[in-house]
Amino acid sequence: MSDTHAQTVSFVRDTMLPAATPPVREAGAIKWLRENLFSGPVNTILTLLGFAIVWFLIATFWDWFAHSVWNAGSLAECRQIIAATWGESARGACWAVIRDRWNQYVFGFYPMDLYWRPTMTFGLLMVALAPVLFSASRTIRRTVLAITAVLTLWAMVVLGAPAGWLAFAAAVLIGGFLISERHVLWLLPFSIVYPLLGVWFLWGGSLWGPIFVLVGPLLGWIAWTLVSRIAPMLGVVAAILVTVLFWLLYAGDAAADAERLLSLSIQTVRSDRFGGFLLSVTIGVAGIALSLPLGIILALARQSDMFLVKTLSVIFIEFIRGVPLITLLFVASLLLNYFLPPGTSFDIILRVIIMVTIFAAAYMAEVIRGGLAALPKGQYEAADALGLDYWKAQRLIILPQALKISIPGIVSTFIGMFKDTTLVTFVGLYDPLKSMSDAVRASTDWKGIYWEPYIFVGAIFFLICFGMSRYSMYLERRLQRDHR
Amino acid sequence: MTDVPAPASPPFRPSMLIYDRRYRSLTFQVIVFILVMAAAWWLVDNTIRNLALMGKNFNFGFLFQRAGYDIPQTPIPYTSDDTHLRATVVGLLNTLIVSILGCISATILGVIVGVARLSKNWLFARLMTVFVEIFRNMPLLLWILIVYAIFTEILPTPAAYRGENPEWSMIFFDHVALTNRYTALPTLAMTNDPGSLDLGARVTFNWATIAFATVLIGGLLARRAIKAWAQRVQDRTGDRPTTWWINLAIMTIPSLLLIWHFGLHLERPALTGFNFTGGLNVSNALVALWLALTLYTAAFIAEIVRAGILAVSRGQTEAAFALGLRPNRTMNLVILPQALRVIVPPLISQYLNLMKNSSLAIAVGYMDLRGTLGGTTLNQTGRELEAIVLMMLIYLILSLIISAGMNVFNASVKLKER
Numbered sequence: 084m085s086d087t088h089a090q091t092v093s094f095v096r097d098t099m100l101p102a103a104t105p106p107v108r109e110a111g112a113i114k115w116l117r118e119n120l121f122s123g124p125v126n127t128i129l130t131l132l133g134f135a136i137v138w139f140l141i142a143t144f145w146d147w148f149a150h151s152v153w154n155a156g157s158l159a160e161c162r163q164i165i166a167a168t169w170g171e172s173a174r175g176a177c178w179a180v181i182r183d184r185w186n187q188y189v190f191g192f193y194p195m196d197l198y199w200r201p202t203m204t205f206g207l208l209m210v211a212l213a214p215v216l217f218s219a220s221r222t223i224r225r226t227v228l229a230i231t232a233v234l235t236l237w238a239m240v241v242l243g244a245p246a247g248w249l250a251f252a253a254a255v256l257i258g259g260f261l262i263s264e265r266h267v268l269w270l271l272p273f274s275i276v277y278p279l280l281g282v283w284f285l286w287g288g289s290l291w292g293p294i295f296v297l298v299g300p301l302l303g304w305i306a307w308t309l310v311s312r313i314a315p316m317l318g319v320v321a322a323i324l325v326t327v328l329f330w331l332l333y334a335g336d337a338a339a340d341a342e343r344l345l346s347l348s349i350q351t352v353r354s355d356r357f358g359g360f361l362l363s364v365t366i367g368v369a370g371i372a373l374s375l376p377l378g379i380i381l382a383l384a385r386q387s388d389m390f391l392v393k394t395l396s397v398i399f400i401e402f403i404r405g406v407p408l409i410t411l412l413f414v415a416s417l418l419l420n421y422f423l424p425p426g427t428s429f430d431i432i433l434r435v436i437i438m439v440t441i442f443a444a445a446y447m448a449e450v451i452r453g454g455l456a457a458l459p460k461g462q463y464e465a466a467d468a469l470g471l472d473y474w475k476a477q478r479l480i481i482l483p484q485a486l487k488i489s490i491p492g493i494v495s496t497f498i499g500m501f502k503d504t505t506l507v508t509f510v511g512l513y514d515p516l517k518s519m520s521d522a523v524r525a526s527t528d529w530k531g532i533y534w535e536p537y538i539f540v541g542a543i544f545f546l547i548c549f550g551m552s553r554y555s556m557y558l559e560r561r562l563q564r565d566h567r
Numbered sequence: 568m569t570d571v572p573a574p575a576s577p578p579f580r581p582s583m584l585i586y587d588r589r590y591r592s593l594t595f596q597v598i599v600f601i602l603v604m605a606a607a608w609w610l611v612d613n614t615i616r617n618l619a620l621m622g623k624n625f626n627f628g629f630l631f632q633r634a635g636y637d638i639p640q641t642p643i644p645y646t647s648d649d650t651h652l653r654a655t656v657v658g659l660l661n662t663l664i665v666s667i668l669g670c671i672s673a674t675i676l677g678v679i680v681g682v683a684r685l686s687k688n689w690l691f692a693r694l695m696t697v698f699v700e701i702f703r704n705m706p707l708l709l710w711i712l713i714v715y716a717i718f719t720e721i722l723p724t725p726a727a728y729r730g731e732n733p734e735w736s737m738i739f740f741d742h743v744a745l746t747n748r749y750t751a752l753p754t755l756a757m758t759n760d761p762g763s764l765d766l767g768a769r770v771t772f773n774w775a776t777i778a779f780a781t782v783l784i785g786g787l788l789a790r791r792a793i794k795a796w797a798q799r800v801q802d803r804t805g806d807r808p809t810t811w812w813i814n815l816a817i818m819t820i821p822s823l824l825l826i827w828h829f830g831l832h833l834e835r836p837a838l839t840g841f842n843f844t845g846g847l848n849v850s851n852a853l854v855a856l857w858l859a860l861t862l863y864t865a866a867f868i869a870e871i872v873r874a875g876i877l878a879v880s881r882g883q884t885e886a887a888f889a890l891g892l893r894p895n896r897t898m899n900l901v902i903l904p905q906a907l908r909v910i911v912p913p914l915i916s917q918y919l920n921l922m923k924n925s926s927l928a929i930a931v932g933y934m935d936l937r938g939t940l941g942g943t944t945l946n947q948t949g950r951e952l953e954a955i956v957l958m959m960l961i962y963l964i965l966s967l968i969i970s971a972g973m974n975v976f977n978a979s980v981k982l983k984e985r
Contacts, residue, residue, distance in 0.1 A: 118687075126687065132691070137690075137694070392596065395603065405962060406962045407924070408923070421613070421618070421951075425616055425617055502705070505709070517930065534716075537716070541705045541709050544709070
């Protein structure tokens with residue numbers, strides 16, 4: 084049938100035609116434009132509106148950015164330069180204020196010859212964070228640690244750090260890098276010691292203080308090993324008691340005596356010299372580090388079967404979440420001297436850190452409670468079936484999954500807390516946003532400058548907060564265990 | 568099987584308080600209770616001793632003394648001769664005003680931005696993403712300060728509106744004037760004022776407001792009744808009567824009649840002397856705070872709305888289309904009820920955040936609760952303890968009321984499970 088047919092047809096094509104190019108409207112940029120920008124009347128209107136917005140923004144701000152001045156001693160000089168370069172009516176940004184006052188925005192009123200100390204503290208923070216934050220990816224860890232080492236040492240040299248401290252920083256940074264190449268978790272002891280070291284670097288004073296603070300838990304551990312042979316539960320109680328009693332009764336005097344025997348002190352910097360991003364980052368990092376564990380404890384307490392524990396944590400969480408942070412900061416600055424024994428007073432930054440921590444911890448507890456509630460009941464039952472006790476079940480089965488689920492919420496709590504560090508301006512501390520900008524404006528040179536400081540500080544906050552949110556996305560992807 | 572003897576419970580030993588799980592939690596709770604009581608006793612004892620040392624006592628009598636300071640924006644009549652208590656109430660009302668305005672506008676803007684982020688339009692979706700990221704990642708205080716600085720530094724003095732050829736002209740068809748101290752808005756005026764209802768304590772309520780509220784609520788009730796009637800007719804006959812024009816008439820005609828009866832009209836602000844009069848001059852502190860709160864919270868609400876819509880799987884839309892529902896009925900009957908279930912709980916906490924964040928009014932000098940009770944009153948009377956405790960209690964009660972109210976709404980949209 085088919086054979087006869089083929090012979091009756093006069094012409095049959097035996098080669099394929101090359102594929103015709105698609106119509107212009109269905110390919111390349113034009114297709115993309117049609118699909119994404121002009122697919123219908125509503126879409127076209129939106130596109131035009133979008134272009135109008137972009138055009139408005141560019142038209143408003145382009146000239147101002149283009150006429151930037153980076154070198155000037157005062158706002159008047161800035162305006163002169165702008166007028167001389169781009170004509171009388173031109174308006175421009177005067178970034179010279181940042182160049183002139185960057186040190187105040189970064190370090191506040193920290194003594195100028197000691198700028199290297201916060202710099203070193205921040206550089207070492209990265210080493211301390213390595214085993215906690217970027218332990219999984221070797222490339223990321225190498226990049227972060229190498230860049231930190233180079234930048235920190237360079238900045239310390241520029242800021243005139245003494246040779247001894249430079250050698251110390253180089254040893255820790257390079258040592259940290261090498262150790263993390265072998266096994267990153269070997270850095271954990273440094274991460275545990277770091278908070279005390281950081282406090283000592285920032286505020287100065289005697290090293291004996293932090294050393295004796297460390298001795299407390301050490302004695303507690305010894306007490307635990309001795310007593311827990313007789314009764315395990317009593318061991319825990321003994322450890323806590325020994326540590327607390329040592330701190331309360333003995334540590335202060337011992338540190339003073341040791342200091343008299345062998346002085347290990349560096350220049351003290353008082354809290355009122357702190358300011359700018361140094362203050363924000365100090366409060367932010369301390370708050371983040373403290374609020375997560377406190378939040379976990381509060382969340383577990385709220386899920387607890389014990390009526391009293393549950394009630395207390397509900398009252399605490401709902402009370403803290405029900406009042407604005409400002410009122411808590413006022414409590415820290417005005418009321419704390421009512422609540423403490425007469426005559427005691429302690430550092431305002433420490434008080435603020437405590438308040439910010441409990442504020443963030445209450446929110447954190449709710450986020451983690453969400454994660455705990457989202458876990459299928461089977462996980463709890465499986466842990467029970469395996470015969471794990473409460474703490475083992477939490478540590479090995481429940482919390483790793485619950486925390487993973489709550490990562491986005493935890494990180495947005497962190498971001499919120501870091502943004503809230505600007506509120507310390509209302510209790511008289513020099514935050515970078517309001518107090519510092521007001522201080523800069525108070526000088527005759529920079530009277531009347533508004534936008535540049537705000538944009539500069541805002542941009543840095545944006546970088547840090549945006550970075551944190553991207554990091555949380557990375558972490559979510561890294562910890563993803565289900566199949567998709 | 569029934570004659571198996573019950574195992575004799577072991578005699579009680581003191582060590583069971585620690586090692587027996589039945590008693591351990593009790594022991595632990597007793598210890599916690601003792602510790603908490605000890606801490607509370609320690610705090611109260613310290614406070615009593617400190618108060619005695621400073622020669623102060625703990626009482627709220629100062630609330631009934633003369634305040635002696637002025638408040639720029641007073642929703643209820645207030646002079647400096649009034650008591651601190653009245654100043655506190657004025658501050659509380661100011662907090663509520665900015666919070667409620669902020670919640671409404673932030674919700675509207677947030678929903679628009681959240682939906683626009685999901686639009687197929689590439690440019691618009693990207694622009695909205697930029698908006699959300701910028702406003703979410705910078706401190707609210709920055710936005711309050713920037714908006715306030717724009718108002719005070721860039722806007723002109725009222726004098727710029729003067730003359731034949733003024734440098735600035737009023738916007739919205741000559742109804743609104745933006746100046747560096749206040750925004751002059753038109754007010755509602757009546758040619759046929761029905762007088763006011765006196766609620767006592769110099770708080771009055773205009774009868775016209777009550778009349779409009781009554782008409783509005785009556786209209787809503789009538790609409791519901793008509794809907795039920797239409798449903799009954801549809802159930803009986805299969806045809807749904809056309810009701811939209813009855814609804815429209817019920818909602819508009821009584822209001823229009825009231826407007827005509829009271830002679831309600833807009834009164835434009837006009838420049839007389841150095842200031843605008845005749846309208847409502849809203850201080851820039853309020854406008855800046857409201858705008859900043861709106862923009863900041865809208866960015867968060869946009870993300871909540873987007874997440875809520877994305878949480879409804881695409882199959883739901885397709886199923887609704889397959890059933891032959893038109894797009895707007897699909898939205899109303901299928902998508903929204905499911906999305907709201909995801910949206911409402913985080914939305915509640917955004918409203919709470921907005922209310923608490925309104926205490927940043929301190930940055931622009933808006934006299935809210937913190938500005939009156941926690942600010943001037945505190946400084947004048949020197950009663951930090953009482954003022955701050957009272958202020959925290961009021962904020963706490965506000966939070967509880969808002970979350971209770973919204974939880975009722977949440978219960979109505981929540982997934983009805985077995």
